[in-house]
Amino acid sequence: MTGPKGTEVAVVGAGLIGLFSAHYLLDRGYAVSLVEAGAPGGGAARVNGGWVCPARSDPMPSWGVVRDGMRALASPSGGSFFLHPAAVPGVAGYLARFVANAPASRFARSWDELDVLNRQTASLVDRLVEAGIISDLQDEGFLMLHSTREEAEASWASLAAVSRRGLAPAPEPIVGREALLELEPGLGPASQFGFLHRGDRWLNPSRLVDALVESVLSRGARLVTEAPVRAVRQRAQRVELDTPAGVVEAEHAVVAAGAWSESLLRPLGVRGYVTPGKGYSFSVHPEHPPTHVLRLGGTHVGLTPMGDRTRVVGMVEFDGKRDGVHQGRIDLMKRLAAPYLAGIDWEASTDERVGPRPMTPDGKPLIGSVPGSDRVVVATGHNMLGLTLGAATGRLVADLVATGPAAAVRAFDPMRFSRGPLRRG
Structure with missing residues (x-):
């Protein structure tokens, strides 16, 4: 489902995952609005160890x-x-x-699946260095x-x-x-x-947040701060984000609200246990x-x-x-x-x-479309690996917005914990 140049995408959250998603969406020509509950880089984005560590990206459940x-x-x-x-x-x-998910066999499988993203990290980070975003x-x-x-x-x-x-x-x-x-x-x-x-x-994560914000704004992204999203609603051809300041509309939305994501996902039918x-x-x-x-x-x-x-x-x-x-x-x-x-x-x-x-319970992020709609993409649940997996996630998000299920990676299916009695609201 490739949209024309200028198609609007609203990204919920201006942490590392939201900012990386905006970066790669802009590369594809989308018009991006970042809607953030506070200031950019809230949550864990600025206060982590700054490690870009694909070799140490084992899942936590063990x-x-x-x-x-x-x-x-x-x-x-x-x-x-x-x-x-x-x-x-x-x-x-x-x-x-x-x-x-703690037994050795499941731990090993989850680690192999995380490496789908880990193997992209070094080259994507090198390109960000060449672009001057990482200094x-x-x-x-x-x-x-x-x-x-x-x-x-x-x-x-x-x-x-x-x-x-x-x-x-x-x-x-x-x-x-x-x-x-x-x-x-x-x-x-x-x-x-x-x-x-x-x-x-490693790098200074706060400096990276500031550089990503400067980069996406210079390329035309819109940043809405102090606007916590209370609900994400799917309409026929649009998506609505309900905030205290009013409704933000776009043709697509990306839920990248980090540790605040679960309350937004459950009404959409996604029980991610974030x-x-x-x-x-x-x-x-x-x-x-x-x-x-x-x-x-x-x-x-x-x-x-x-x-x-x-x-x-x-x-x-x-x-x-x-x-x-x-x-x-x-x-x-x-x-x-x-x-x-x-x-x-x-x-x-x-x-x-x-x-x-x-x-998340298996140490892997939730990245994919919500049930019944390719217009809302989930990108959250990165555990302690948001900086390491951020660039690869952002590129995958852009692929999902552009092509829908064709870009989906089964290992990161947002519905993997939702099968069964839970129904989409």
């Missing part, structure tokens, strides 16, 4: 994460996945499907730090297996503390063994700023160099909310990270924030 979640119910003292007991009833449907891409490598050789060897073997997927070279040899200090002088006593793993890259998982981040100012991304053993904490500061990221929290910083989570990340690093005043941290990640 037995290891299930174990973390169970432990968090009893004692929230560590792990990658914090689940508040009070939140369990509200996310029970999500959790049941998450556990069903600060870094590729010095990820430095994996461990307190014991045994732990380092297990980590090395895991990443060697990941590299065989073809998205990154094999990790470099394991080295001891003296060699690590030559790479990064600001390491603490827990950093005894480690190795470099190259291939994945559930907000709060990702934590804050900034520190080390005496010796790192020059690599640092991954700190089994802590699930990572550090990203971002100019005059270093961003600390890690962990996902399910408490039934999209915002609200629990200081205990920040404090825990600091306690876990401190032994690996030296020369940091942890009490002087800044930018302590959470970003709601749109989590």
Whole structure:
């Protein structure tokens, strides 16, 4: 269903997925309106680790994460996945499907399917660099730090297996503390063994948001801010977006509202179980700023160099909310990270924030048309991979708007959790 040049497309959400969708729709000649509840780059778009990491884009549902979640119910003292007991009833449907996707065979299949997008990431990002939209891409490598050789060897073997997927070279040899200090002088006593793993890259996500906004506006896109979409309605030849400021009409719509998508999707017949998982981040100012991304053993904490500061990221929290910083989570990340690093005043941290990640039960996004209509395309549920999968998603969205079901990828079918008694409203 290819529309003529100038056909109107309204994109719900001006986060990374919405902005990438607008970018590729404009490339095809569509007239784009971005309708955003707040300001561009809300949600998780600006507060993530900035990793463009196709080699690390494994789906979250796994037995290891299930174990973390169970432990968090009893004692929230560590792990990658914090689940508040009070939140369990509200996310029970999500959790049941998450556990069903945790077995090794399903995990492996989901990872293979994510690589349909991952394999496009490097070339699409390179083109964005050539276009001047990405200006600060870094590729010095990820430095994996461990307190014991045994732990380092297990980590090395895991990443060697990941590299065989073809998205990154094999990790470099394991080295001891003296060699690590030559790479990064600001390491603490827990950093005894480690190795470099190259291939994945990083950037400042807030700078990317601003560059994408500037680019799409310069090419004629319209940006409507402070306009939360309350409903998406399909008409015969149009789509209507209901906002407090009035109705926005277009010939096509793209629902890319991140962690806010589920309430818009269910009236359209899509039950995606898109559930907000709060990702934590804050900034520190080390005496010796790192020059690599640092991954700190089994802590699930990572550090990203971002100019005059270093961003600390890690962990996902399910408490039934999209915002609200629990200081205990920040404090825990600091306690876990401190032994690996030296020369940091942890009490002087800044930018302590959470970003709601749109989590799905199988770790894969929802990308495709809603039932009964090619005029509304869903593009949400990217879990913690919105930056890595964003460009490939945007290009797929443009294909779906242009050609309808012919461009659909079955693995990302928005209806995959909706089969059965749920009917389209």
